[in-house]
Amino acid sequence: MMNNAVAVSCRDVVVVRGDREVLHGVGFDLKAGSVTGLLGPSGCGKTTLIRSIAGLQAKVTGTVQVLGLPAGAPKLRGRIGYVTQEPSVYGDLTVTENLRFFAAVLGVAAADIDRVIDAVDLRSHADARVDRLSGGQQSRASLAAALLGEPELLVLDEPTVGLDPVLRRDLWELFHRLADGGATLLVSSHVMDEAARCDRLLLMRDGELLADDTPRALLESAGADDMEQAFLTLIDRKAAAR
Numbered sequence: 748m749m750n751n752a753v754a755v756s757c758r759d760v761v762v763v764r765g766d767r768e769v770l771h772g773v774g775f776d777l778k779a780g781s782v783t784g785l786l787g788p789s790g791c792g793k794t795t796l797i798r799s800i801a802g803l804q805a806k807v808t809g810t811v812q813v814l815g816l817p818a819g820a821p822k823l824r825g826r827i828g829y830v831t832q833e834p835s836v837y838g839d840l841t842v843t844e845n846l847r848f849f850a851a852v853l854g855v856a857a858a859d860i861d862r863v864i865d866a867v868d869l870r871s872h873a874d875a876r877v878d879r880l881s882g883g884q885q886s887r888a889s890l891a892a893a894l895l896g897e898p899e900l901l902v903l904d905e906p907t908v909g910l911d912p913v914l915r916r917d918l919w920e921l922f923h924r925l926a927d928g929g930a931t932l933l934v935s936s937h938v939m940d941e942a943a944r945c946d947r948l949l950l951m952r953d954g955e956l957l958a959d960d961t962p963r964a965l966l967e968s969a970g971a972d973d974m975e976q977a978f979l980t981l982i983d984r985k986a987a988a989r
């Protein structure tokens with residue numbers, strides 16, 4: 748359900764980590780009800796950008812507006828779901844116990860727990876301790892926690908790493924169902940073949956945006972058959988323009 752409302756708006760975003768500038772003036776909008784892929788090689792700044800949107804990153808300058816408020820505004824709590832690369836659930840609790848805990852913290856009705864367990868396909872492991880789950884199951888448990896309360900914005904840092912192709916497909920279908928229901932999703936990945944599954948793509952390299960377009964338009968403008976090739980073409984063009 749893509750509409751014209753803007754869920755996230757970034758302008759001239761610069762971030763310093765340690766003594767290095769790692770984002771060098773990034774700008775883009777995320778339309779409400781869309782799935783945007785944030786793609787780029789390891790270390791290019793995807794996590795830093797996601798943390799800036801989630802309001803957790805220090806030393807951010809420029810503008811980061813989220814759901815009409817400055818990133819990090821207290822009123823955004825509960826309206827954003829953020830899944831980090833590390834599992835954010837407790838290993839010594841079961842999946843259901845974790846979700847009960849997070850539902851209580853968020854003030855979400857316990858009835859929502861069943862919905863999110865089914866959404867991430869963990870019904871058969873609902874009563875298993877998280878530290879006895881596989882890596883992919885643990886990341887799905889973290890995703891389930893982020894889905895509690897139906898947040899309007901979901902920022903997901905490499906949610907499909909370590910998942911088999913069937914689960915990856917199922918998760919992308921889930922992302923689109925959530926977007927059809929009005930949620931806005933920003934999903935990072937360094938796997939270029941996930942690009943085709945997104946409504947729009949942000950291609951990053953070395954702390955800069957190389958492109959902000961639909962997958963089809965990106966392939967066409969690069970004259971490429973696949974996203975890997977398109978990415979390389981864009982890098983070459985940028986280098987030639989310097």
Ligand SMILES: Nc1ncnc2c1ncn2[C@@H]1O[C@H](COP(=O)(O)OP(=O)(O)OP(=O)(O)O)[C@@H](O)[C@H]1O
Pocket residue numbers: 764765766769787788789790791792793794795796937
């Ligand atoms: N805590 C930190 N202190 C200083 N520099 C950091 C810190 N964390 C990350 N960086 C640097 O910031 C840059 C961007 O890192 P970031 O984690 O945002 O990249 P990424 O694209 O998410 O990488 P990956 O795909 O490997 O997760 C990197 O050069 C990294 O070395």
